[in-house]
Amino acid sequence: MRRHALREVLTFEVRRTLTKKRFWLSTLLVPGLIVVVFAISIASGSSSDAASQERSNAQFSFEYVDPAQLIDPALAQAAGGTAVDDAENAIERVESGAVTAFFAYPADPATQAIEVYGVNEGIFGNGKYAAAASSLLKASATERVGSPQLTSIIQGATATHTTTFEDGRVAGGIESVIPPMLYVMLLYIVIVLMGNQMLTATVEEKENRVTEMILTTIRAKTLLVGKVISLFVIGFVQMLVFAIPIGVGYVFFRDKVNIPDVDFAALEFQPRPMIIGALLLLGSFSLFTATLVAIVSSHLVSYVRARGEGLGVSVRDGWLGRPERVVILGLTVALSPAIAALQEPLSAHPM
Structure with a gap:
C-alpha cells in the first residue's frame, strides 16, 4: 500500500507540474535567451566579416x-x-x-x-x-x-600554445576548468527557478490537500517523500532543458560564436573533473531540496496533526515519531528550573 501511495503521489506531482504553462514558460526562458544570444553573436559575426570584406574590397x-x-x-x-x-x-x-x-x-x-x-x-x-x-x-x-x-x-600578432605536464601526463589549463564550472551555473539557475516551486509544493497543501490526507490512507510522510522525489525529477527535467541548447550550440556552432577573448573550440572536457562536477551538482541540489522541504514540511505536519485531532481523527505518529521533538522536550524539561529561577527576580522587579 505504501509503495502504491508513493507512486501515486509521485505521478500526480510530476504530471501536475509538467502540465502547467507557467512551468514551461519559466523553464524555457533561459534556454530561449541562450539561443537568442547565440543567434545574435553568429549573425553579428557574419555581418561584421562581410562588412569588413566589403570595406577592404x-x-x-x-x-x-x-x-x-x-x-x-x-x-x-x-x-x-x-x-x-x-x-x-x-x-x-x-x-x-x-x-x-x-x-x-x-x-x-x-x-x-x-x-x-x-x-x-x-x-x-x-x-x-x-x-x-x-x-x-x-x-x-x-x-x-x-x-x-x-x-x-x-605588430605583436603572434600566438602561443602552452602545454604543461603533471605526473607524466598533460595537465589541463584554463580550458579544462571552464567546462566543470558550467555545473555551478546550472545549479544556480535551477535553484532560482525551482525555489518557488519547492515552497509552493509544500505550503499550498495547507489549503488543497489537508482533507485528502486525513480522509485517505496517504500518510504525511509518504506525501512529503513523494514530493521530494518529484522535485528531483522536475529539477532533472529543467537541467536537461538548459543543457540541451548549450550542448547543441557547442557541438555545431562553437566556431561561429563571435565572443572576444573566448575560444570555445579550445575547451577541454576531461572525464574526471566532469564526473566530480556532476556528482557535486547532484549532491548540492539534493541538499538544497531536502533542507528547504524539511523546513517547510515540519510546519505542514504539525498543521495536519492539529486539523486531524480537531476533526476527531486519531493520528498514528505521536511526538515520539519526531526525534527533534524528543530533544526539544528534553531540553525544555531540563532547563525549566533555570528558566523559573530567572523569572522570579524579573517578576519581583518589573521594568
Missing part, C-alpha cells in the same frame, strides 16, 4: 599627403590614390564632391592620428575610408620591411 579615388614619405607610391596608385601637396585644397575638393576622400598622414603615425576626410555615405558606409587609410599604411610598411612575417611579429 571597396575601390574609390582619393588624395593623400605624406610628409614622412611612408606611403609606397605604387601601392597608393594601385588603390586609386594620388599624392598632393596642399591639404587645404584637397579638403575643399572633398567638400565639393570632386574627390571621394582625402587622407592626411602625419609625420609620426605612431603618436599621431591619420586625418580622414570623405563624402558621407552613411554611418556604416563611412568606415571604408579609415579602413582604406590604415590598410595602405600597413601595406607600405610591410613592403618597406620586405617580410610579412617580420611585420606580423613587430
Whole structure:
C-alpha cells in the first residue's frame, strides 16, 4: 500500500507540474535567451566579416599627403590614390564632391592620428575610408620591411600554445576548468527557478490537500517523500532543458560564436573533473531540496496533526515519531528550573 501511495503521489506531482504553462514558460526562458544570444553573436559575426570584406574590397579615388614619405607610391596608385601637396585644397575638393576622400598622414603615425576626410555615405558606409587609410599604411610598411612575417611579429600578432605536464601526463589549463564550472551555473539557475516551486509544493497543501490526507490512507510522510522525489525529477527535467541548447550550440556552432577573448573550440572536457562536477551538482541540489522541504514540511505536519485531532481523527505518529521533538522536550524539561529561577527576580522587579 505504501509503495502504491508513493507512486501515486509521485505521478500526480510530476504530471501536475509538467502540465502547467507557467512551468514551461519559466523553464524555457533561459534556454530561449541562450539561443537568442547565440543567434545574435553568429549573425553579428557574419555581418561584421562581410562588412569588413566589403570595406577592404571597396575601390574609390582619393588624395593623400605624406610628409614622412611612408606611403609606397605604387601601392597608393594601385588603390586609386594620388599624392598632393596642399591639404587645404584637397579638403575643399572633398567638400565639393570632386574627390571621394582625402587622407592626411602625419609625420609620426605612431603618436599621431591619420586625418580622414570623405563624402558621407552613411554611418556604416563611412568606415571604408579609415579602413582604406590604415590598410595602405600597413601595406607600405610591410613592403618597406620586405617580410610579412617580420611585420606580423613587430605588430605583436603572434600566438602561443602552452602545454604543461603533471605526473607524466598533460595537465589541463584554463580550458579544462571552464567546462566543470558550467555545473555551478546550472545549479544556480535551477535553484532560482525551482525555489518557488519547492515552497509552493509544500505550503499550498495547507489549503488543497489537508482533507485528502486525513480522509485517505496517504500518510504525511509518504506525501512529503513523494514530493521530494518529484522535485528531483522536475529539477532533472529543467537541467536537461538548459543543457540541451548549450550542448547543441557547442557541438555545431562553437566556431561561429563571435565572443572576444573566448575560444570555445579550445575547451577541454576531461572525464574526471566532469564526473566530480556532476556528482557535486547532484549532491548540492539534493541538499538544497531536502533542507528547504524539511523546513517547510515540519510546519505542514504539525498543521495536519492539529486539523486531524480537531476533526476527531486519531493520528498514528505521536511526538515520539519526531526525534527533534524528543530533544526539544528534553531540553525544555531540563532547563525549566533555570528558566523559573530567572523569572522570579524579573517578576519581583518589573521594568
